Amino acid sequence: MTFSRPYALSIAGFDPSGGAGLLADCKTLESNAVYGLGVCAALTVQNDVQFQRVSWVSPTDILDQAQLLFARFPIGCVKIGLVESLPQLPELLGWLRAQNSHIRIIWDPVLKASAGYEFHGGPPSTLVETICSFLTLLTPNRPEMMRLWPAATPEQAALEVSAFCPVLLKGGHDRGPLATDILLLEGKEHRFATPRLPQGEKHGSGCVLSAAVLAHLAKGATLVEACRAGKAYTATVLASNPTLLGYHFGSTQPHAYQ
Template sequence: MSTPRPCALSIAGFDPSGGAGLLADCKTLEANGVYGLGVCTALTIQNDVTFERVSWVAPADIRDQIRLLLARFPIDFIKIGLFESLPQLLELTRWLKGQNPRLQLVWDPVLKATAGFEFHQRPDPELLRALCAEMALLTPNRPEVLRLWPAPTAEAAAEAVSAWCPVLLKGGHAAGAEATDLLFGSGAVQAFSAPRLPHGEKHGSGCVLSAAILAQLARGAALADACRVGKAYTATVLASNPSLLGYHFHNSLPHEN
């Protein structure tokens, strides 16, 4: 007899192509052994190469979506993606913690669409500090972390922000034969590497990584282990085909020794 899957929630935008946002998150959660629930924050008009516009969901409707899910399902792990307003995001995270103080929140800060559409400018430092204080993990790429926190390098920015919450600095925008993600937290840095693939660029790869990490946390993994397995899962999606939309797989997780 199989045991029930844990639940995890994605609060994110709807991407009709399924490469990013809610659809990508729920595919990833399912493939990682977690039942994925979704709350829509935005309806985007896009595909894997073009972003035209976005229609934002009202904050009251976002809360109502969440409220009914929390009333029905045991949700201790939530990923947050595309959101209209960072001050409103802070209000939401504090409301969420009021509903369930055990919540572990993973924030994948979507500041700019792959096709170039900008959602947020640099936040006020105090707002960023307050947001990070509510998070279990922040998962920016290199351009995003420099937009969040000005610094000479992305590593320096990630280290500074990690004073408030752990930061996984994604390495997809760096150069070199390997793509290396760096986990900053508690004064230490851990590296997770995978070969850089010749046709490995994928629309929404950052969403996949953060959702895979969330799934592992929901399954009981420690943060570093969740990042390692999430990185390995994302590598299978990047290697799945040469297009910009990756395929997800069941039973493809690396086995523990």
């Protein structure tokens, strides 16, 4: 039996190890029965444990890549990862909205490489509010949440930012037997927990989670359903092997929500 697949677009950095960025996003989308399109925003020199440098793709080249994709494919869902300039991000978000007024956008804020390289400091609160006004979902981990919006705790920061857009606070950097992600949506809190694995650390796990959420949104899931399914998929990648690079497994449900 032949199925048609929805399209989803990742705008992110190219990680040669395939654990994070564009390659990880497209693996995740494909494994969740969504056709993944990619726009390269940065070229990184790295592997799963070492980061050396980054070469940025110009805003013009980013838009030129995206323009041809939007001209050819019906793109309703976009994920944004590593970009050079946070102050210029609203311009990109506005351009995406101009291509499709109903577009759903996830921003996974890559502020620091797992090997320690600093991409961005903490942006001003007015910029965070402006960026969030375009978003369907913001997916920070706990350190990223505190950098984006300083507060007493990551939970408090996420709660305050959820006044501007839904926030999925990732729990991988927390402690305890469960890794719990918290979705703050329209004044309500939804929790998604999986057992914390002794060898579950993976390079690019945050990229995988946000891309998995994007895939389920593209297939028609609600935001709560997409976050729950994205968490479950990420758990399978974390459990796939004891190395820092997870394996992806294909889905047999291309239209699970339609």
